[in-house]
Amino acid sequence: MPTENNYRAQVLFDLGATPAEVTELLAYNENIFHSPNLANSNFPLESAPHITDWQRYHQEAEDVGVFTVLSSALVQFQFPIRAGISENENYRAVTRKGQFTDGMAEATGLKLEKPEELQLLIHPTLAGEIPILITGCRADFISLVQALTKRNEPVAISDSMGATAVGGFNNWERIRHYRKQWEVDQEKPVTEADWQAEFQRLIPQKHLYQDFFIILSHGNYSAVVAEDLGLEEAEWLRLSLTIRIEHECCHYFTKRVFGSMRNNMLDELIADYQGIVVANNGIYRADWFLRFVGLEEFPHYREGGRLENYRGNPPLSDGALRILQALVKQAAENLELFNANHIAELTTNENQGQLITVLTSCTLEELAAAKGAVLEEIWQSRTYRSDIANLKLH
Known part of the structure; x- marks a missing residue:
């Protein structure tokens, strides 16, 4: 040994x-953890490519709100939380193949209790900027986690979970955005077959369509109450949000720099x-x-x-x-x-x-x-x- x-x-x-x-x-x-090559790196690192698109979402949200923007951008927002929906043919066609939801009876939209309070931050970290979604209430946090990490299934979420990092997320809106720019750059009109060929070249380049972001809730960190720490409730809620943000950003750092992020x-x-x-x-x-x-x-x-x-x-x-x-x-x-x-x-x-x-x-x-x-x-x-x-x- x-x-x-x-x-x-x-x-x-x-x-x-x-x-x-x-x-x-x-x-x-x-x-x-993989040994990093940091010889020529300075912290913070340059932001990952998906930040450009999330900055666009952030800017658009200033006019119409975060929930409206993400309901259009992220296909999971176009379906409700419902048992068995992940096995529905239309759901799978949208989330796995990027088909549009036009005319789909199942696409009734994600319901939040406080959609107007959903926030989107572009937060600086040692590994570059990262998108953070902060929900207005616990129920909405659960709904977002179920939609974006549990394929819209009503899976139970532990009371001790107040944040989750979402990595390797296939963002079909980014793929569509890529396609529009690719078509503009071509010297002649393109066919669907041309796009399918380009799409096959795109698939290995995951940085061009896979996202990493964080979902956060307000509330006591790890379900610990303020009294247990000798703090006032308002102060503990403020500190809890900071701990959640930096905890998840650290997971992002280890994933991006060292190739691992585990439970x-x-x-x-x-x-x-x-x-x-x-x-x-x-x-x-x-x-x-x-x-x-x-x-x-x-x-x-x-x-x-x-x-x-x-x-x-x-x-x-x-x-x-x-x-x-x-x-x-x-x-x-x-x-x-x-x-x-x-x-x-x-x-x-x-x-x-x-x-x-x-x-x-x-x-x-x-x-x-x-x-x-x-x-x-x-x-x-x-x-x-x-x-x-x-x-x-x-």
């Missing part, structure tokens, strides 16, 4: 894991770190994070905390899950200590981006071990995933 895995296994054994649980957790905590506790630790420090003037609060995931009274786990949403596939056994909880607690506390020791240097965009890079170079075992010595050594050396085996692990 490689040196790195021996070290990780020893961390797990020290927490009381059985050999079978060690095997489970080594697989669950495997680091799959995994390492990803959640990193993303919540970013959300908390932006909301809390650069200071990380491990106690906030542990409450968000249900571990505020460790070793007791509070049912309904977010951690249970990241049990893995296949799900971790009950024993392995208890060890994971211990890893998460120790990693969060080590991260708080690191943040306190380096807070002055973590104020620049460059160092914020470098820290996310360093965190994605670690596993939960490495972050949890030795009072943060591994994290500190990686930070000082800026040694990333491909070279981590060469570190002297303490």
